[in-house]
Amino acid sequence: MAAPREAGPSPRVRLNRERVIAAAVRLADAGGLEGLTMRRLGEDLNVEAMSIYNHVANKDDLIDAMADAIFGEIALPSHSDEWKPAIRKRSISFREVLARHSWATTVRDSGTNPGPATLRHHDRVIGTFRNGGFSVEKTAHAFSAVDSYIYGFAMQEKSLPFTTPEETAAMAAVMLAQLPTSEYPYLAELLADHVLKPGYFYGDEFLVGLDLMLDGLETLRDTD
């Protein structure tokens, strides 16, 4: 009878959009986009599924918001820095974020409904190229090339059936054993002489391709 606050049996915790989005990201991180259902999300939030719709228009709206949220995690390049290290740093950060939230590579229309964090990020990247001496047209080339590479790399990394070096070795050994090596000799060679070598880790390939691309962009900027 003292405090009316704690009278009820279950003091219904109040939801809000941020809590919904954060929980959804957590769920998707753990089980992919297909593991994210409104009912399971409600469970996570101690709420019925339909209550979520007070804070989110529908599931697509939720996913758009999730995509924007993770764009906010990418380290922004600074306009004043040298373009190459600046872009390199944000590209590495971008890849880390995509690896952490691997469901994000499959979000259908990241281009259709960009949120504020996404727009801000894009603006900074474009600005970094522009201030680095790229023409508007070459900035478009550079933006497209680098981001295509990052997205694609993240996708390939995600679709690999292994993550750690140990898993990789084990899996590659199995694959190689099952492979008709006479039919696919080059593939077999690559598996045997490269993937199965100790210390192999696919993630290491990222910087190789990224630096190839960045060096190419430098040449592009200075020619024509």
Place this chain on the structure above:
Amino acid sequence: MAAPREAGPSPRVRLNRERVIAAAVRLADAGGLEGLTMRRLGEDLNVEAMSIYNHVANKDDLIDAMADAIFGEIALPSHSDEWKPAIRKRSISFREVLARHSWATTVRDSGTNPGPATLRHHDRVIGTFRNGGFSVEKTAHAFSAVDSYIYGFAMQEKSLPFTTPEETAAMAAVMLAQLPTSEYPYLAELLADHVLKPGYFYGDEFLVGLDLMLDGLETLRDTD
């Protein structure tokens, strides 16, 4: 009473795996992977949904088969050709195929269950690099870099909310009008001075990045 063949009211057409896969690809082309349901597929094939399971283990098996089918559409490089034009040609073909079947970029585990067409394709690509003078390790770099770029480009292209130049111009104009340009000045500039220029077509960016990557690979091959 003449021909017993045409006696029945509906002469139940026989299904087979190829017909199922081809119809599934058609359905996914039209409505994306989420538009592909067993019931709709059955409808397309004049069959009940469950009948499909006589030719396919489950939906994942079907999708794996679809992925392998479209790998078969990619122009194979020839081992005897010069590596650069050979890889360039197959990369362009690859992108065309991914654009034609844009659902394919989101197939989760293309790496987990590769079919024969996929293996064959990979073997040829790897062989082309090897015969072009790339070491095993550099072949792995090259393969990863080029395919990451292609996948990523296809994904970005797919996620654009427009396809034709007219649509692009219209959409970009709307976006620019809605954009708080003072907050995103570089993005606004890119839209106004590049995307809205007549003749702009995002697909044209593909070759720019591809050739950057291929030139970079040539350098990579000849150094270290």
Place this chain on the structure above:
DNA sequence: CATTATAAACATACGCCGTAAGTTTTCTCC
């Protein structure tokens, strides 16, 4: 403090999904 309006929770229900299990039809081969 009592009253009321509003926001946000809950509850129910519908049509669609993948597919397990069981049944019936059709084809193939002797």
Place this chain on the structure above:
DNA sequence: GGAGAAAACTTACGGCGTATGTTTATAATG
């Protein structure tokens, strides 16, 4: 033409997104 197998159909279940309607808790007003 009859047996066995292959492939079709039928029914049903649990889970999905979410429309719709109801109840409860919070905030605003007198």
